[in-house]
Amino acid sequence: MATVTTPIKAEARDLNFFYSNGARALKGITMPLYENKITALIGPSGCGKSTFLRCFNRMHDLYPGNQYQGQIVMHPDNTNVLDQGVDPIEVRMRISMVFQKPNPFPKSIYENVAYGLRVRGENNKRIMDDKVEEALKGAALWNEVKDRLHDLAFNLSGGQQQRLCIARALATDPEIMVFDEPTSALDPIATANIEELMVELRSKLTILVVTHNMQQAARVSDYTAYMYLGELIEYDDTDKIFTNPSRKETEDYITGKFG
Amino acid sequence: MEHKASVLENLADVRAMIKRHKRNDSVFAVIGLICLMLGLITLMLLFWQLIADGYPKFTLDFLSEFPSRRAGKAGLLSAWVGSVLVMTVTFITAVPVGVAAGLYLEEYAPKNWFTDLIEINVSNLAGVPSIIYGLLALGLFVYILDFGQSILTAGLTLGLLILPIVIVSTREAIRAIPVSIREAAYGVGATKWQVVYDHVFKYSYGGILTGIIIGMARALGETAPIITIGALTFIAFLPPSPITMEPPFLNFEWLSSGFTVMPIQMFNWLSRPDHAFHINAAATGALIIVVTLLMNGTAIWLRYRIRKNIKW
Numbered sequence: 001m002a003t004v005t006t007p008i009k010a011e012a013r014d015l016n017f018f019y020s021n022g023a024r025a026l027k028g029i030t031m032p033l034y035e036n037k038i039t040a041l042i043g044p045s046g047c048g049k050s051t052f053l054r055c056f057n058r059m060h061d062l063y064p065g066n067q068y069q070g071q072i073v074m075h076p077d078n079t080n081v082l083d084q085g086v087d088p089i090e091v092r093m094r095i096s097m098v099f100q101k102p103n104p105f106p107k108s109i110y111e112n113v114a115y116g117l118r119v120r121g122e123n124n125k126r127i128m129d130d131k132v133e134e135a136l137k138g139a140a141l142w143n144e145v146k147d148r149l150h151d152l153a154f155n156l157s158g159g160q161q162q163r164l165c166i167a168r169a170l171a172t173d174p175e176i177m178v179f180d181e182p183t184s185a186l187d188p189i190a191t192a193n194i195e196e197l198m199v200e201l202r203s204k205l206t207i208l209v210v211t212h213n214m215q216q217a218a219r220v221s222d223y224t225a226y227m228y229l230g231e232l233i234e235y236d237d238t239d240k241i242f243t244n245p246s247r248k249e250t251e252d253y254i255t256g257k258f259g
Numbered sequence: 260m261e262h263k264a265s266v267l268e269n270l271a272d273v274r275a276m277i278k279r280h281k282r283n284d285s286v287f288a289v290i291g292l293i294c295l296m297l298g299l300i301t302l303m304l305l306f307w308q309l310i311a312d313g314y315p316k317f318t319l320d321f322l323s324e325f326p327s328r329r330a331g332k333a334g335l336l337s338a339w340v341g342s343v344l345v346m347t348v349t350f351i352t353a354v355p356v357g358v359a360a361g362l363y364l365e366e367y368a369p370k371n372w373f374t375d376l377i378e379i380n381v382s383n384l385a386g387v388p389s390i391i392y393g394l395l396a397l398g399l400f401v402y403i404l405d406f407g408q409s410i411l412t413a414g415l416t417l418g419l420l421i422l423p424i425v426i427v428s429t430r431e432a433i434r435a436i437p438v439s440i441r442e443a444a445y446g447v448g449a450t451k452w453q454v455v456y457d458h459v460f461k462y463s464y465g466g467i468l469t470g471i472i473i474g475m476a477r478a479l480g481e482t483a484p485i486i487t488i489g490a491l492t493f494i495a496f497l498p499p500s501p502i503t504m505e506p507p508f509l510n511f512e513w514l515s516s517g518f519t520v521m522p523i524q525m526f527n528w529l530s531r532p533d534h535a536f537h538i539n540a541a542a543t544g545a546l547i548i549v550v551t552l553l554m555n556g557t558a559i560w561l562r563y564r565i566r567k568n569i570k571w
Contacts, residue, residue, distance in 0.1 A: 057446060059442060059446070062441070062442070062445055089448050089450060092447065092448040093448040096446060096447060097446045099442065103437075103440055103442070104443075105440060105444070105458065106440075106569040115449075115457070116447035116448065118457075119447055119448050119453055120448070165443070168447060169446070169447065
C-alpha cells in the first residue's frame, strides 16, 4: 500500500454478521479505515456493503436477533465498538451516519442540526447557535438557509435536505462519518455538490461511503473495497482498484462484465 | 391486403372488449353510489326526524331544568352535567393509560408470542359488546371495589370501553412514522426515550388525538353499560361541584355522587307512554348527535392541521 504512514482510524477484524433469520451477511471481513481518508465500498446489490456500513454505528442493534461476531476497533483508544459492554449510543456519538434517502425530521432547519446537541443535554443558546452555524457552513448549506433557519426542513430541495442531514451528523463533531449511498436519491448537480462536500470533509474526519456508482467511488475515494456475497474480495488504493485490480472478480465488476 | 383486413377486424374486437369492460366500470360505480346513498339518506332521515320531533324543546330552559313529572317542564340539566362529569373521568383514565400502553407495545415491547397474544386481544376487545363491560364493571367497581353506582364507576367503565380504541389508534398513528426518521434520531445518539418523546410522540399526536376524540364520542352515546351498573334514571339534583370557593378549591365528592347521563335520560323519556315526553327524547337525541358530529369534525380538522406540516 502506498501510504503506509497514514494512521489507521478504525479497522474491522474478522467481522461476521448474522441477521435474525440466521442469514450470514458478512463473512470474515478484515479491513482498515485510514484517518482523514475516504474509503468507498462497492459491489453488486445484496453483497453486504450496507450491512457492513451499518455495523459501524451499531444500527443493527435496533432490530432484535441480529448478531455480530468479530471486532471493529477504533483508534487511538482501541475500543471495540461491537463489544456488548460498549453502549451503542456512545458509538453513535463518535460515528455518525448519513442515510440513503434524505431523512430530515419534520422540524425547523435549526432544530434538525441542533438535535444531536440537544440529545447530549446542550441547552446554552449561544453555544447551540455557534455549533449550528458551524455545522451548516461545514455542510456548505449556510448561505442558502441562513435567513430561514426556522423554516421547515421539508421546504428544502432534495440535495439541500441531504446536506442538512450531513450538517446534523456534523454538528456533534464525530470522528468517523459513514454514508450509505448518499446520492442515490439525488439529481446529478446535487450529487456533484455532495461529492465535493465529502472531499472537503475529509480534512476533519474519516469517511466510509457505500456507493452503487463506480464513477463516484473513483472520483471521491482514496481507498476502495470491492465486496461480493458478504466477502471482501479486494481492498486497495482506489487508483489501483480501478486501473489494475489484482483479482479477476474485481476487474469483471469494474469493467461491467458482471453486476 | 388480407393481412390489413385482419388487423382491422382485430381492432374492432379490441374496441368491443374495451367497451364491455368499461360497462362493468359504470355498473359498479352505480351500485356503489346506490349503497352509499342508502346509508347516508337513512341516517339523514333519522336525524331530520329527531330534529323535527324535538324542535319545540330547542330552548335554553331545556338545558337548565331538572327532569320533572310534567313533560313540558322537564329538562336535561342533571343529564348533561352527568355526561360531562362522567366523560371527564373517562378522559383522565383512558387517555394516559391507552396512549402509554400503545407507545409501549409499539416501541418498547419485545416481539414474541406473548406480545402477539396481547395485540390480538386488544384488537378483539374493541369489538366486545358494551353490555359485557357493564357486567364486568358491576362486579369489579360496584361490588368488589365498592365505588357504588357513582360517576367514578361510570367513568371508569366507559374508560375501559374506549381503552382498546385509544390503544389501537395510538399504535396506528405511531406506525405511520417511517423507519428512516427513527434511524435518523438513533443515528445522532438518541436514547429510546428521546426518540419516543422528541419524535414518535410529537409526529403522531394528531392521529392519537383523533383516536381519543372518536373514542370519547362513542363513550358519550353509550347506554347499555351505564344501565347495567345501575345509573339512576331520575335525578333532580346536581353532584357536588368539583370546584369550590374555599381552599383547596377542588372537591372530589362528586366522584361518588349518583348521576344520570344523556342517553339514559333519553331512554327514560322514550319509555314513557305520554307522547309529550317523546319530544324531550327526540331533542336529547338530536343534541347527542350534534355533539358527536362536532367531536368527530374536530378530530378531522385537527388531523388535517397537524398533518399539514408533515410529509413523508
